[in-house]
Amino acid sequence: MGPSKRLIMLAVGLLCGSAGCNWTKFDDQAADAPVRSIGAPSGFDSHDFGKSITPLSTGRGSAAAFVATSLNGTHVVLVKIDSGGGVKTTAVSDSALVAADSSTITSVAEIPGGNPTSLLLGSPEVRDQDFGRVYTYTPPDPANSGMDDTAKTLLIPALGSNDSGEGRGLTAGYFDGVAETADYVVGSDDEIAVVVDGVVANTALGTTTVGVAPLACDVSYDALQDSRFAVRRPLLAARLWADPRGPSVQQLFAGAPRATGMGTLSILNVADGVVGCLASVPGPNPEFGHALAAGDANGDGVDDFLVVGAPGQRAFVYQGWDVLVAPALPPALAITPTPTGVDFGFAVAALNVDGLDGDEVLVSDPRATVGGKTGAGHVLIYKFDQATNAMVQVGEIADHSPDTDENFGYTVNVLNFCGDDAAVAAGAACPRAALSRILLVGAANQVFVYFRVGDHIPLSVDQTVADVRTP
Amino acid sequence: MIRMGFARAHGGRHRGTPRDGAGGVKRGRGRTAAAVVAAVAVVLVALTRPAFAQMPPAVAAPGTGAEAAPDADLQAAKAEFETAQTLFIRDQYDQAAAHFLDAFARKPFSAFLFNAAVSYEKAQKLEKAAEFFQKYLDREPGAPDAASVKTRIEALRTILAPPAMPGVPGTTPAPVTPSTALPALETKGLVVIDSKPQGATIYLDNKTNGVFAKTPWQGSLESKPVKLLLEAKGFKPEERSISPRSDKLVDVYIALSEEHFLGWVEIVSNVPGADVFIDRKDIGAIGKTPFTGHLKPGKHTVFLDRIGFKPVQQEIDILPGTATQHMIKLDRSDNGWINVAGRGAYGASVSVDGKPACAAPCRTEVPPGVHRVVVQKGGFEDYQSELRVDRGAETTVEVSWSPRPSKRTAYVTAAVAAAFLGGGLYVGYLSNQNHDGVQSDIKASSSGAVTMVDSNDPRFSRGKWEAVGADVLFGVAALLAVSATVSFFSHGPDSVAAVDQRVIGFGPGVSSDGGGVVAWGRF
Numbered sequence: 001m002g003p004s005k006r007l008i009m010l011a012v013g014l015l016c017g018s019a020g021c022n023w024t025k026f027d028d029q030a031a032d033a034p035v036r037s038i039g040a041p042s043g044f045d046s047h048d049f050g051k052s053i054t055p056l057s058t059g060r061g062s063a064a065a066f067v068a069t070s071l072n073g074t075h076v077v078l079v080k081i082d083s084g085g086g087v088k089t090t091a092v093s094d095s096a097l098v099a100a101d102s103s104t105i106t107s108v109a110e111i112p113g114g115n116p117t118s119l120l121l122g123s124p125e126v127r128d129q130d131f132g133r134v135y136t137y138t139p140p141d142p143a144n145s146g147m148d149d150t151a152k153t154l155l156i157p158a159l160g161s162n163d164s165g166e167g168r169g170l171t172a173g174y175f176d177g178v179a180e181t182a183d184y185v186v187g188s189d190d191e192i193a194v195v196v197d198g199v200v201a202n203t204a205l206g207t208t209t210v211g212v213a214p215l216a217c218d219v220s221y222d223a224l225q226d227s228r229f230a231v232r233r234p235l236l237a238a239r240l241w242a243d244p245r246g247p248s249v250q251q252l253f254a255g256a257p258r259a260t261g262m263g264t265l266s267i268l269n270v271a272d273g274v275v276g277c278l279a280s281v282p283g284p285n286p287e288f289g290h291a292l293a294a295g296d297a298n299g300d301g302v303d304d305f306l307v308v309g310a311p312g313q314r315a316f317v318y319q320g321w322d323v324l325v326a327p328a329l330p331p332a333l334a335i336t337p338t339p340t341g342v343d344f345g346f347a348v349a350a351l352n353v354d355g356l357d358g359d360e361v362l363v364s365d366p367r368a369t370v371g372g373k374t375g376a377g378h379v380l381i382y383k384f385d386q387a388t389n390a391m392v393q394v395g396e397i398a399d400h401s402p403d404t405d406e407n408f409g410y411t412v413n414v415l416n417f418c419g420d421d422a423a424v425a426a427g428a429a430c431p432r433a434a435l436s437r438i439l440l441v442g443a444a445n446q447v448f449v450y451f452r453v454g455d456h457i458p459l460s461v462d463q464t465v466a467d468v469r470t471p
Numbered sequence: 472m473i474r475m476g477f478a479r480a481h482g483g484r485h486r487g488t489p490r491d492g493a494g495g496v497k498r499g500r501g502r503t504a505a506a507v508v509a510a511v512a513v514v515l516v517a518l519t520r521p522a523f524a525q526m527p528p529a530v531a532a533p534g535t536g537a538e539a540a541p542d543a544d545l546q547a548a549k550a551e552f553e554t555a556q557t558l559f560i561r562d563q564y565d566q567a568a569a570h571f572l573d574a575f576a577r578k579p580f581s582a583f584l585f586n587a588a589v590s591y592e593k594a595q596k597l598e599k600a601a602e603f604f605q606k607y608l609d610r611e612p613g614a615p616d617a618a619s620v621k622t623r624i625e626a627l628r629t630i631l632a633p634p635a636m637p638g639v640p641g642t643t644p645a646p647v648t649p650s651t652a653l654p655a656l657e658t659k660g661l662v663v664i665d666s667k668p669q670g671a672t673i674y675l676d677n678k679t680n681g682v683f684a685k686t687p688w689q690g691s692l693e694s695k696p697v698k699l700l701l702e703a704k705g706f707k708p709e710e711r712s713i714s715p716r717s718d719k720l721v722d723v724y725i726a727l728s729e730e731h732f733l734g735w736v737e738i739v740s741n742v743p744g745a746d747v748f749i750d751r752k753d754i755g756a757i758g759k760t761p762f763t764g765h766l767k768p769g770k771h772t773v774f775l776d777r778i779g780f781k782p783v784q785q786e787i788d789i790l791p792g793t794a795t796q797h798m799i800k801l802d803r804s805d806n807g808w809i810n811v812a813g814r815g816a817y818g819a820s821v822s823v824d825g826k827p828a829c830a831a832p833c834r835t836e837v838p839p840g841v842h843r844v845v846v847q848k849g850g851f852e853d854y855q856s857e858l859r860v861d862r863g864a865e866t867t868v869e870v871s872w873s874p875r876p877s878k879r880t881a882y883v884t885a886a887v888a889a890a891f892l893g894g895g896l897y898v899g900y901l902s903n904q905n906h907d908g909v910q911s912d913i914k915a916s917s918s919g920a921v922t923m924v925d926s927n928d929p930r931f932s933r934g935k936w937e938a939v940g941a942d943v944l945f946g947v948a949a950l951l952a953v954s955a956t957v958s959f960f961s962h963g964p965d966s967v968a969a970v971d972q973r974v975i976g977f978g979p980g981v982s983s984d985g986g987g988v989v990a991w992g993r994f
Contacts, residue, residue: 021899021945023938029909030931037927400912400924448925 031085034467035400036449041077041089045070049077050442051407052232054108055415059424060116060139062088064417066440067119067139068447069105071231076105076121078139083421085451085469092139099135099151103127107232109170113182116141120184121151122167132166134186156186158193165189165223165233173237173250175270183270185252187233190220192254192268194275217266217277218256225259228343229290229311238294238303240321241278243269251278251326253306255289263288265308267327279327281318287311287345295350297384299357305330307361309345315363317391319384335382335391341365344380347412351439353381354394361391364409366443370402377408379441397441399448411442415449417468436468545663545722548577552661552720555586559658560718564594568603571658578663580689581610585620586658592627601627626653660717663689666701667726674700686725691715703727705735705794733765734789737796738773745777745801752776760799773799778834779863780804807860810834811846813869819848834865846870846968854966863974870968881958888951895944898937905934 040049048070056065062080069076076092097105100123107122116138124132137151159166169187176183181197221233234255243249252270257263265281265288283289291309296302297319305319313336320330337344344365352359361382370376381395399408417438418430439450451468555570568590575583588603604624608617664673666686673683676698686701692715702708706727713721738747739761746756750772758764760775768791775783780801787797809828811821816831822845828835831846839862845855851872860866909931912924 021902021938021941023902023935023942025906026931026935026938029906029913030926030928033909033913033926033928033931034923035925037925039927401929446927450923452923 034450034452036081036085036087036451038079038087038089038447038449040445041091043091044068044075044077045072046445048072048075049445050447051410051444052106052108053411053413053440053442053447054110054119055413055440056110057112057117057416058430059416059418060141061424061427063419063421063424064415064438064449066413066415066447067108068442069108069121071104071106074100074102074105076108076137079447081417081449083419083424083469085449087449090140092137096137096150099153100133101127103133105135107167107170109172109184111172111182111184113180120154120167120170120172120186122170122186124165124168124188129162131162131164132168132188134167134170156193156195159186159188159191163188163191165221168221169233169235169254171235171237171252173252174248175237175250175252176245176273185235185237187219187221187235187254189223192219192235192252192275194252194270196270196273217254217268217280218264219254219266219268221256222258222260225257225286228346229257229287234290234292236292236294238306240294240303240306241324241326242322245271253292253294255292255308257287257290259286262286263290263310265289265292269326279329281308281329283308283310283316285310285313287313288316291315291345291348293348293350295359295361297358299352299359303350305350305359305361307348307350307363309348309363311343311346312341313345315345315348315361317361317382317384333384333389333391335361335363337363337365337380337393342367342369344368347379347409349412349414349439351414351437353439354383360394362397362412362439364412364441366407366410368409370398370408373402373404373406375405375407376402377406377410377443378402379409379412397439397450399443405444407444408448409441410444411440413440413442414438415440417451419468438468542665542724544577548574548580548583549720549722551577552583552586555590556658556718559586559590559593562593564590565596568594568596568599578689579610580661580663581607581614582659582661582689582691584610589656589658592653592656597627597631601631623653623656657717659691660694660715661689661720662692662713662715662723663687663720664699664701664723664725666703666724668703668706671701671703671706671725671727674702676700699723699725701725701727705729729792732768732791734768734791735794736762736764736766736787736789737794738762738775738799739796740775740777740799740801742777742780742801745775745780748774748776773797775799775801777801778808778865803863804836805839805862806836807839807862808834808836808865809842809844809858809860810865810867811870812867815848815870815872816846819846819870821846844868846966848872851875852963852966854968856968856970858970859972861972861974864972865974866970866972868968868970870966873964873966876958876961876963878959881955881961884951884958885955888948888955891944891948891951895941895948898944899941902934902937902941905930905937909934 040046049068051071052069054067056067059065059080060078063083064081066079067076068079074094074097076097078090078092080088080090082088100121103123103126105121105123107124109120109122111118111120119137119139121135121137122132123135126133134154134156135151136154138147138149140149141147155161156166166188167186168189169192170185172182172184174183175194176196183194183196186193186195223230236253237250238253239248239250241251243251252268254266254268255263256266263283263286265283266277267279267281269276269278288310289308290311291307293307294303295305295307297305302322304322305317306321308316308318310316315335317333317335318330319333324330342365345363346366347364349362350359351362353362354360362379363382364377364379366377367375368378370378376399378396378398380393381397382391383394385392399406402408414437416430417436418424418434419436420431420434423430423434441448441450551570551574555567555574558564558567558570568587571583571587571590575587584603584607588600588607591597591603592600601624604620604627608614608620608624611617614620664684664686665688669686671686673686673688674680675683677700694716696712696714699711699713700708701710706729709725709727711723711725713723715721743760745760747758747760747762748756749766752774756776766789768789771787771789773785773787781804783799783801785797785799787795789795809821809823811819811829811831811833813832819831821828821831821833821835823835823837823842825843837860839860841857841859843855844858845853846868847853852875854868854870858866858868909924909928
């Protein structure tokens with residue numbers, strides 16, 4: 001700072017002295033910061049906040065919302081973000097979660113289609129038991145004060161009542177071509193059950209399992225692997241191959257990291273109520289398949305690439321699905337960070353961060369050393385370079401003031417943000433023009449909301465950035 | 472000429488001693504003519520005294536206080552006296568008595584007769600002793616030791632004519648030795664004081680003891696040092712120290728010098744007690760009326776001040792060697808007075824109706840009415856009040872001073888306030904630095920940097936608390952500044968005063984003791 005600037009600052013200080021310093025301007029400035037840092041609410045295990053994040057498709061009365069759970073306790077928090085960036089966190093009461101019996105809820109999935117949408121809560125290790133449980137839970141709706149907002153135990157007959165690790169993986173999608181009702185998937189340590197069309201009664205109708213030899217896809221899960229990777233079983237519903245049954249029919253992608261041997265990625269589908277194996281992709285390392293994400297590389301609105309994280313080693317991008325027919329696989333594009341990371345590939349996401357058509361690939365390394373702080377973590381941004389036919393790093397996202405063992409990037413998610421307050425208030429679908437996809441990065445004790453990523457953050461220096469909060 | 476007249480008058484005084492001894496009588500007859508001339512001269516001198524004031528300086532004979540009188544008889548008498556004392560000490564009492572009588576013949580001082588009597592008694596010539604004791608009493612009937620001398624004479628005569636012893640007719644008792652029958656007796660010393668001119672007033676030691684005698688004077692004094700003060704109108708006062716002894720004749724002769732170069736002035740007023748100032752008032756009064764004293768020849772301004780009366784000044788012209796009297800009339804004043812007095816008044820300044828009046832303790836004259844009086848003194852609160860002053864009245868103000876609070880506390884508080892203000896400015900500067908730094912980073916975020924400022928950036932809270940701290944410091948500084956300002960301008964309890972008004976007047980009065988000026992007052 002030059003002398004003239006110091007004099008100016010001193011003059012400002014004198015003016016401040018004559019009129020008093022306005023400390024509220026820092027609150028205003030913080031509210032206008034392009035990144036919102038959300039800390040753990042009171043009573044929540046702060047060390048876990050940000051390690052289990054599930055974006056919700058709608059804001060539930062706000063511009064955006066997500067659910068955070070604890071890895072070490074029965075804590076569920078609903079976080080709402082209004083169109084101005086304001087944050088409101090609501091902890092789900094213990095009475096609402098009494099069915100969970102204080103067991104840890106490590107996975108959450110939203111079942112789309114309902115109003116309000118319901119959640120699946122997975123507790124793979126019930127307290128004092130050797131099996132897991134899945135619960136259904138509908139968060140309170142301000143417009144419906146009389147609704148039942150307590151969690152209910154969901155029994156999956158195909159998995160039996162004492163399946164080990166039941167609920168370790170959860171996802172929802174459309175697998176059988178009927179778009180009106182969402183299907184959902186429940187993974188246990190050794191099996192995957194798909195519940196089609198929402199039929200969850202004590203019937204095996206529409207329920208099947210995969211993983212019994214000599215089927216091609218082995219969906220068993222190795223619970224002996226590093227605890228960092230064993231917490232949640234990665235499951236992804238995405239449409240990468242064109243399914244002749246309709247444009248909404250999706251495939252199920254199940255990652256299977258292992259303690260020994262190579263991890264695998266299984267690609268499944270559901271036909272006539274039967275889960276089938278489309279392809280099995282072997283990985284180069286045991287952690288292969290720990291993180292999964294699908295994205296749109298060309299910006300046509302259709303997912304056309306898959307990202308598979310292999311923590312500690314690399315990430316792999318499979319693109320070009322739109323020109324292939326199952327079970328043909330696109331070639332893998334390996335992403336190797338420079339320098340080599342620690343847990344590179346722990347979380348992956350696909351999001352347009354450069355403002356140009358198509359999503360970029362986001363790969364996190366939550367244990368990377370950043371700014372001299374070990375374990376601070378960061379998220380690296382990659383884009384496909386046609387000239388080299390390789391993924392090229394184009395950016396890095398990190399905390400502005402990183403801390404040691406912050407684990408920035410423990411989770412990386414994309415969150416829908418509706419900037420139309422009227423639509424939000426009416427509970428209507430968000431107009432396409434008002435819908436933004438923003439980045440949600442979880443760390444060890446906080447969640448960062450990036451209001452200037454997605455379609456609004458160009459990486460080119462000369463481009464003007466708009467804030468999703470700007471009307 | 473005047474000097475000669477005085478000398479002859481001195482000699483003529485001893486002319487009237489019909490019981491002098493034979494020698495003395497003989498010498499006295501020889502000087503009768505001179506005594507007559509001297510007496511005439513005394514009369515002439517007395518007649519010239521009223522005109523003394525008009526006597527030109529050149530006519531008056533100059534004299535000096537140290538000039539000795541050329542009295543041969545006195546010197547001879549002194550020599551005889553000392554010879555007699557020497558013989559007396561050698562127990563040659565007959566010769567001693569003869570010399571005492573020779574001294575008496577020169578100067579008929581009664582002490583010589585007394586000493587001759589004592590010598591005869593020592594020589595066992597009791598008849599002569601009784602005779603000269605008697606002559607001593609005849610000459611000094613009022614002498615302090617007259618009673619004891621008389622008793623001694625009777626004792627001596629008893630010895631000389633004792634009663635016959637009973638039962639033994641014609642027998643004469645053995646003579647009684649006086650030394651064993653009578654108490655021992657010593658000779659007297661003698662002090663002779665004379666002056667030119669004669670008639671000067673003699674004071675012993677100081678004038679407060681009162682007038683001792685007028686010159687010429689002879690007699691005995693206690694054997695201890697004594698200071699003689701001689702004063703005569705128109706002459707400079709003189710003083711001399713002597714040490715009288717019982718065996719000595721101390722002869723003091725002082726010729727007073729005339730103050731012919733000054734003028735004798737007497738200033739009187741119709742109201743006595745007025746302060747008299749000559750030429751300048753700022754050096755203070757030289758006396759009160761009636762005033763007498765010498766002034767240098769020339770024009771002088773006489774100021775008379777007397778409370779209750781209008782100040783008067785008058786020009787007088789003093790001629791050398793003259794005596795003048797000036798009667799100055801004082802008129803009663805129409806104003807009143809404010810008198811600032813009291814033990815703590817020294818060093819205070821007095822202003823009346825916004826104008827400096829005087830330096831206390833002082834009295835200032837003001838027209839009758841209500842006046843705003845302010846008395847100020849360093850280190851104390853001012854006294855100020857509206858005082859009503861009546862005509863001819865004096866309002867006395869005795870201020871009880873209230874100390875003025877020290878300004879040290881105010882200065883210390885102001886310094887602390889400045890320190891807090893400086894601290895506030897510095898902390899505010901840091902706060903603004905944080906704000907500007909974050910703002911700069913936010914703008915940088917807009918230009919593509921992906922390491923963007925988040926809402927939990929520590930600079931927000933740090934800047935916020937720095938701003939709060941700065942405001943707290945500013946607040947404390949403001950409070951201290953207010954406190955310092957209040958302290959700086961604060962006053963202690965006002966100084967108060969006891970105010971007393973009295974009306975003072977003077978006027979002529981007549982009582983059984985006579986007439987004069989009467990002072991009266993209403994308190």
